[in-house]
Amino acid sequence: MLWRASATALMVCIVSVLAIPMASAESPSELLEKGIYTEETVGDLAEAIRVYKQVVTEGKESRTAAAHAQYRIGLCYEKQGETKKATDAFQAVVDEYPTEKELVAQAKSHLPSELQLLPAPWGEGDELIFEMKLQTGLGVGMQVFRIAKSKLDERDVWECQNWQIVTINGQRGKSRVFADANTFAPIQSTWKHTMLGKASAEYRDGEVRIQLANKNEPVVLKSDGSWFDNEQAAEVFRRMPLEENYQTKIRVISSLGAAEIPIGLEVTKLESITVPAGTFECFQLKLEIGQTFWISNDEHRYIVRFEAGGVTADLTEIRNSQESIQTTVERERFSVKLPANWYAYTPNSPDQNDDPSTQIIDPNASMDARIEGGPLKKLQAKHGTVRQWLEASLAEYEKRISTFKIGGEGIQTVRVGDREGVSAVFEYVENNKAKKARRVAVFGDESAVNLRFTADADIFETLQPSCEQILANLNLK
Template identity: 25%
Template sequence: MKKITGIFLLALELCVLTSIATAQQNKAEQMYQQALYEMEGRGNYAKAIDMFNQVVAQFPKEKSVAAKALLHVGMCQEKLGNREAQKAYERVIKDYTDQHEVVAEARARLDLITGKENKEFIIRRVIEGTDVGFEGAVSPDGRYFSYVDWESGDLAIYEIATGNRRHLTNKGSWDKSDEFAYFSRWSPDGKQIAYDWYTMESLMELRIVGLDSSQPRILYSNKEVVWSQTYGWSPDGKQILASLFKENGQNQIVLISIEDGDVRVLKTLELGFDHLNFSPDGRYIVYHFQQKEDSPESDISILSTDGGREIPLVEHPANDYVLGWAPDGKNILFASDRRNSSDAWIIEFSQGKVQGSPKLISSNIGQANPMGFTQKGSFYYYIYDNAMDINFAELDPETGKIIDPPKKLSARFEGSLTQPEYSPDGKYIAYISVSRGHSALSIQSLETGKIQEFPSKLMSRVNTPRWSPDGRSILVGGWDWKGKKGIYRIDTQSGVSTLVAPPAKLVSESFLGQHEWSRDGKSIFLERFFGNMSRSIMLREIENGTERELYHEESNSRGFKLSCSPDGKWLAFLRMGIKEYVLSIMPAAGGEYRDLYRFKSDNAQIYYQKLIWTTDGKYILFEKFQSAEKNFSLWRIPMEGGEHQKLELESESYIVASIHPDGRHIVFSSPSSTGENSGIWVMENFLPKEER
């Protein structure tokens, strides 16, 4: 009895100690965030220094928080012009050796203020997370990033030393306008930014704005251009390098005059291309392009800016893509999967020709999205580590509670599986597997674990798998090699893909969105959206291809989510407006609809989300983003209407779920523990020494 009592007391003591430790950690983080607000929100650096120092003094055991706090002491001192910044950075390096990322940043900042040049090759993360995304670029002096603030869609800049942010445009909230900035590039002198702007008229304009918050000016706008993208300024600051995708299907590499917006076409291509970069002397442009129509692999080429000469730079069976042209003018950085991982390579180009063979710089850097070189040769890039896994859970159909903790699907690869869907008999799941930026359909047996993969030469990528009612085929949204989306049916036995709804040929036609089977398997529900951003729900007969409109909405929105009831009589649809989401149902054959629930659209990460009917047809399940908790949760509402209920399933990212035919088991995708590398990274001191 004494032994049992002792064990109980020991367990109780451990619980108490754990609770105390958690409370301390939470309090440390809370104080750190308050100090961060004083620094970034109010610009009160002196007060922020005192608050950060309190965190360091009061919570020495919370090393991750204390190290960040001390780092920010240095950043505040640096902002105030005080030499104490150096001491703060030196303390971080000395006292927190196990906090590798914080130490790397402290060392880099210390080198800058002391004038030392670190000669060692290093890769470090500058910003953690996805707030500052891949659409922008690093400024020539390495002090700022341009980026899109997706809270409003405005163009903004981020100061690396302090974390301060500032808008360069002021369009207002999403409630007022759904226009937004997209790709942006700095002028050579760092005083202006050229950027793409999506307008209410569904045009992509090229605009320029100064860092002095002067009024943006429109440099280029053309209704015949479906899409355009800004890639960079010429070194003399007189031209913008861009791509234009026209309604007739032409893809053009162009130079646009800063003075008058005049366009000069350098090359027209049928296949895809990307990552255009000027050479530092302005004589050449490097870019990568698709090797052939039915292949994701790319090669790299150099085009003279007079349009008269093209030189192959990298020709290899692997997928090679451009990262950037180094400021030394001789070295071109690119990524390649030729060693079965995404590695960084460098190749020399000088005197108008390729010099030697590529040299490996760093292995396994991830799927890098280039953000440019600084004048000193540091290369910045963005990693979106959206690692997802598939999990199973048992759901009590009466209470909506999770009975057992979720269990992860045992599969060949981890961190690359999403959008699971149970087969009609519950013996299989279909899902999308992602590898090196490309996606494919897979089917896995839940009895044997055997996996069937369905690669397709017709499609470069696929999403949104939906089993047919008889389980013999799967409907997917698929993009052809020219980037146009169609709806395909994949036979689960032969793997043969059949086009069910073809892509739009011209911009004047409607484009395809979401899709869903009817319960008799003879037709499909489709979302179609048009150039003016109005959208319709259509019922398409598979045999003859005829379509009938069930619902139309003129207002600008983010689209619909669709789901047909188990008895085939009702269609649930979620109207995702700019201001609010509305869950409604209507007869599957068409007719009057009724609204079940309205809620605020707190998050735009909605593309892969879906509606789900319970197998008894009593409830509709939907996802909802909770801004307070900053996570997604699964909810349900009776199809007859009434109170909505939160279920015990939450995730940091979107939840894509499917219910087993038994009505109790649920499969869903959620963030993987391996997805921890998102953010902006910098690669330093990698150029050949004789060239620096």
């Protein structure tokens, strides 16, 4: 039975081998030394990077070793001529290992120098108006970038304002940033959005204090470098010394997110594009966060187009922000001159609706306002008189809104341009917020128009003088 005994001996041998403890895996420090040897002695940079990345991955065991490895990755990429990868690696040392002071200082020495901005290309100020579209060509909103010289506590500043309205979900946003007239460093900002909320930020030496609407205490972020507010970023792009293959990284503060966001940027090419405002040769500026801006290659450095989240915004109009401009709206059913600093947007569509709704945007984007028109004969056949039309509309509101309550004055006769119309004010609650609205209806010779003004109840009355001005300047066709 020799073969059986030999088999038993072999099995014992295998069990014995399995029972012997395996040699312990290399520690992060040992791997770091291995990477340095591979980089400096063997000269195999690709393999060294692989080893360093392993150290970074296992960084929970040794943050110091991981920081050194991350720094070494940057050095390897520099030797390979991979400038962007090297910059990203060194920036990661700064962002991920702030307590490793010596390494952070060394990493910063390899990063591009402090961003040098060009002189302001907008003169005294300008206003850029965009239409946002989906890939299908359907218009879904409007964006306005406005910058102008201003004063803040007797200090010379640039005032950056941004309006946005999205028609597919009814969202509106408005932001304002005051930036130093010389350095363009942010001083304070406000940002409110109907979906995301409200926030304000105060910038001081080395810190920013962010107050969110739903928080009692501010969020305080600290930094030993320069940063910009997210809502002035478009203007920062315009002042960059752009050229082909230009690369840099900036840090922006998102007040609504209460966070600092590092953003890498790169000019990928120079190309000519045509938008409603004209044809421009542009730098294509790609952001590593998935957005792209086209900046004109001329003395104005206009933002001509930007893309983000599947939406493309094209420049439709350029205006002088130093003038008090009153927008005149011309539509098939009506025309109206809006108060100064109000905007209007009517979405474009490949399958154009004969009577699309025109959105009206007030200076603070605080009111949901719109004008809608239709053929008079069609409305009269269904409702008879303008009063009956308004009564039917109010009845529909009452069916849909359980908290609906019409104002004590009921339906009143009002002047709309040179015509007589009817108006009613009502209240309701939406998302635990008291709302107040006004509905106005008027018949023309061939057209019927209704206007809707809705705002939070506590500010509704302050907006009524502007609403009256709109009604006085509305002409039906």
